[in-house]
Amino acid sequence: MLxxxxxxxxxxxxxxxxxxxxxxxNAFPDFVSPISAEELAGLSLEEEVESRIVIQHxxxxxxxxxxxxxxxxxxxxxxxxxxxxxxxxxxxxxxxGELLEQFDFIPQWRLDDIMISYAATGGNVGPHFDxxxxxxxxxxxxxxxxxxxxxxxxxxxIEGVDLRLMQRFVVEDDYVCEAGDLLYVPxxxxxxxxxxxxxxxxxxxxxxxxxxxxxxxxxxDYLAENNAFQTLYQDPNWQGSxxxxxxxxxxxxxKVLLESVLQDEAALKQWFGRFATQxxxxxxxxxxxxxxxxxxxxxxxxxxxLHEAEGIVRDPVCRFAYLQTEDGVTFYINSAIWQDFGATxxxxxxxxxxxxILQDELVPHLNQEGNQKxxxxxxxxxxxxxxxx
Numbered sequence: 267m268l269x270x271x272x273x274x275x276x277x278x279x280x281x282x283x284x285x286x287x288x289x290x291x292n293a294f295p296d297f298v299s300p301i302s303a304e305e306l307a308g309l310s311l312e313e314e315v316e317s318r319i320v321i322q323h324x325x326x327x328x329x330x331x332x333x334x335x336x337x338x339x340x341x342x343x344x345x346x347x348x349x350x351x352x353x354x355x356x357x358x359x360x361x362x363g364e365l366l367e368q369f370d371f372i373p374q375w376r377l378d379d380i381m382i383s384y385a386a387t388g389g390n391v392g393p394h395f396d397x398x399x400x401x402x403x404x405x406x407x408x409x410x411x412x413x414x415x416x417x418x419x420x421x422x423x424i425e426g427v428d429l430r431l432m433q434r435f436v437v438e439d440d441y442v443c444e445a446g447d448l449l450y451v452p453x454x455x456x457x458x459x460x461x462x463x464x465x466x467x468x469x470x471x472x473x474x475x476x477x478x479x480x481x482x483x484x485x486x487d488y489l490a491e492n493n494a495f496q497t498l499y500q501d502p503n504w505q506g507s508x509x510x511x512x513x514x515x516x517x518x519x520x521k522v523l524l525e526s527v528l529q530d531e532a533a534l535k536q537w538f539g540r541f542a543t544q545x546x547x548x549x550x551x552x553x554x555x556x557x558x559x560x561x562x563x564x565x566x567x568x569x570x571x572l573h574e575a576e577g578i579v580r581d582p583v584c585r586f587a588y589l590q591t592e593d594g595v596t597f598y599i600n601s602a603i604w605q606d607f608g609a610t611x612x613x614x615x616x617x618x619x620x621x622x623i624l625q626d627e628l629v630p631h632l633n634q635e636g637n638q639k640x641x642x643x644x645x646x647x648x649x650x651x652x653x654x655x
Contacts, residue, residue: 268368268448269293275371283372284399284452287413289441293448294368299405299467300361303384306467309352310335316353316548319343320391320429328392330428349389349461355469356380357552357582362469367621369401369471374621375542375587381470385409385461392431393458398475400451402459404443407466411449413439414456432456443468481541488537495527535589536596536603543585544601552583553600554648565642569632572641576653577624584649586618599649607643608636625655 270278271290282288310317310333317333321344331339356363356379366377378398382405383391395418402411417434424431435456442462443449451457453475459468489495500523502515527533545553563571572578580586589596595611597604597618606614613631616623617640631637644650 269295278450279371282450282452286415286452287439287455288450289439289443290448290450292446294403294446297403297405297446299469301355301359301382303350303465303467306350306352306382306384307340309358310350311337314552315358318351320349320351320389322347322388322390322392326424326427326431328427328429328431343386346386347388347390349383349385349391351381351383351391353381354379354548354552355382357549360579360582363582363621365403365469366471370619372473373587374618375585376473378472378474381472383468383470385466385468387461387464387466389461389466390459392427392429393435393456394429394431395454395456396451396472396475397453399453399473401471402443402449402451402457403469403471404445404447404449405467405469406445407461407463409443409466409468410460410462411439411441411443412437412458413441413451415454416456418454418456484541485534485537488540489527489533492533494533497523497526499523535591539587539589539596539598540601540603543587543598545583545585549583554581554583556647557645562646565638568642568645569638571652572632573629574655575625575628576655577622577628578650578652579622580617581649581651582621588614588618605643606636607639609640610634610637613637613640622653624653 269290269292271292273288278288309315310319313334315334317335319331319333319335319339321329321331323329352358356366362380362382365380366374369377385407393412412435414436415438416436417432422433424433435458441449500519502513502519504513507513585598585600587598589598595606595614597606597609597614610631613634616627616631620627632641645652
């Protein structure tokens with residue numbers, strides 16, 4: 267369990283989340299990484315895995331290599347000052363994904379992924395800032411973290427380097443993290459982590475960030491897809507206008523029209539549920555293969571199996587969420603409003619809230635016909651795995 271030590275979860279959410287950093291010493295007592303450095307290196311050789319190696323040659327001289335790599339790359343690395351980074355580890359290794367249950371105090375749809383970095387002594391990716399929230403869990407070894415709130419602007423970058431590194435970095439906080447320590451860094455806080463030991467492994471639990479333009483474009487795409495917002499622009503009173511003038515009344519009419527669609531709460535809710543659960547390109551390519559016609563089973567057989575199973579666990583790539591409305595629950599999966607087959611609202615909420623549903627929670631819902639049909643649909647798509655008892 268995540269131990270917040272001297273503060274409560276409520277204090278963290280109120281005073282720290284997206285506001286200021288927090289170091290939580292011994293947040294995960296006796297933490298042991300389920301993956302080794304050798305296994306990380308092995309993953310970096312695979313085509314479908316997103317991997318990078320960063321080597322520091324001088325104070326502001328960094329080299330970025332992108333995988334997949336050949337095995338020989340590791341024999342060519344210097345003894346110190348290099349880092350291996352692997353993205354999407356929660357999708358690749360189930361034991362890594364299990365850690366995310368400890369962070370369910372932030373909605374799951376806000377999560378991006380878990381990146382794992384392994385660094386030799388001196389290994390780092392340079393001083394930088396991100397536009398998203400991140401928890402940095404020290405999995406093994408030691409890392410020195412320096413933080414700053416100053417000069418976190420796009421103009422403050424070193425030119426001619428493959429990485430976006432900060433030119434000016436005024437240290438405000440300086441920490442040494444050991445295994446089990448957790449450092450929270452909010453958006454636009456500069457951070458610079460340097461490995462202090464040859465077994466330095468850090469897990470980065472990163473969250474999504476949304477630019478206003480991204481939201482605007484996505485909502486426009488949603489309206490176009492649904493052939494919505496067909497209201498016509500209406501002219502203002504043209505009395506006294508010049509032939510070439512764009513009058514205040516004309517652009518104000520456009521503003522009124524645009525504002526009107528933003529008052530359509532039903533459309534906004536449906537769109538945002540789809541937006542919040544959309545997969546990035548990498549994740550989309552990692553979706554499981556649906557069952558073939560020969561592999562599919564009837565609903566009765568599936569439900570019998572589930573009655574005897576330990577439970578079910580959601581595929582780590584899939585994004586489930588729900589939106590509570592006056593009419594009930596709208597269920598979303600991977601940017602789609604999902605047909606719920608008449609499943610109960612309680613069951614929809616359970617599916618969206620928990621990645622892992624054990625037998626005692628699952629069985630009470632298995633006798634309802636709509637729940638059965640939904641489970642059959644999700645099983646055929648392999649959106650969950652059955653845990654054998």
